[in-house]
Amino acid sequence: MLVVSKILELYKGSSFPVKIQTNNGNTYILKMKGAGNGAKSLIQEFIVNRVGHLIGFPIPNVQPVLIPDEFPWTFGTDEFDDLVKKSFGINLALDYIENQRDKIEIELNSLNEELRNQVKAIDFFFKNFDRTIQSNNFLKDQTGKIWIIDHGSCEFLNDSLMKESKLLPSNHIYKSEPVQNDPYLIKILQFDFEPFIQEVPKSWLNEIGLQKNDLRLILRNRVQWILSAFSS
Structure with a gap:
């Protein structure tokens, strides 16, 4: 597993994203379990990014990363330093663009x-x-390529919200556009989620009271509901 060796830069944002260097010498963006919705956000971002990246979407890949208990946490503001202390253990590393x-x-x-x-x-x-219009969560790199980012607020772990509509959320930038025949939705519906369910750290699941079989059922139910809704 990757281990955080150095904090390089703090970024603005509700999730307190941080540029880090790890024990393999590479640079990543760190998202910590002490921020926002904690382990729930990390699980959501982990699965969404892994699925999107492997299908071929311009979404940064992710992997677990360890903040060791002895990591020197005095770096930024008191708020940030407290956040690091709350995040000792397994967190989330995103490929750095x-x-x-x-x-x-x-x-x-x-x-x-x-x-x-x-x-x-x-x-x-x-x-x-x-x-949303106010926060579209796109990122552009030096070549002009646009990346799709920030998936910690996805609500696929909330099964009741999953079944509200055949449409995108009412505040979405493309809320008025249909999704039924989207070729990339078909790829997601056909995707094998099992390898990534197995990769989700047990400590994250324990924190929110879920097991891997719960994730398996949530994703399976989502696939079945979409197939049923769009076949009628």
Whole structure:
């Protein structure tokens, strides 16, 4: 497992993302379990990013990373230092995008059809309530490539929210566009989630009172509900 060796830079954001260096010498973005909704957010981001990345979406890959108990936590503000102390143990590392620029000004309707379909598919399946006009959660790298980021607020662990509608959330940037025949949604429906369910750290699941079989059933039920809803 990766181990945090150095904190390089703090970023703005409700989840307190941090640029880090790990024991393999590489750079990642760290998201800590002490922030926001804790382990629930890490599980959601882990599964969404792993699925999207492996299918081929422009979504950063992720993996667990350890903040050791003896890690020197005095770095930023008192609030941040307290957050690090609360996050000793297994957290989440996202691949670092070189020369990244967030909060980019883009014309949403100008995104190519492939990217739009990928966004709609991943956000619909995993019920992302946090891709809005005010916060579109896109990132652009030095080549101009746009990345789809920030999936800790997806609500696929909340089964009641999963079954509300055949549409994207009402605040979504593409709320008025259909998803039924989205080719990338079909790829998600056909995806084998099992390898990534097995990779979810047990400590995260314990923190929110779930087991791996619960994740398995939630995802299986979501697939079955979508197939049934769109076949009628």
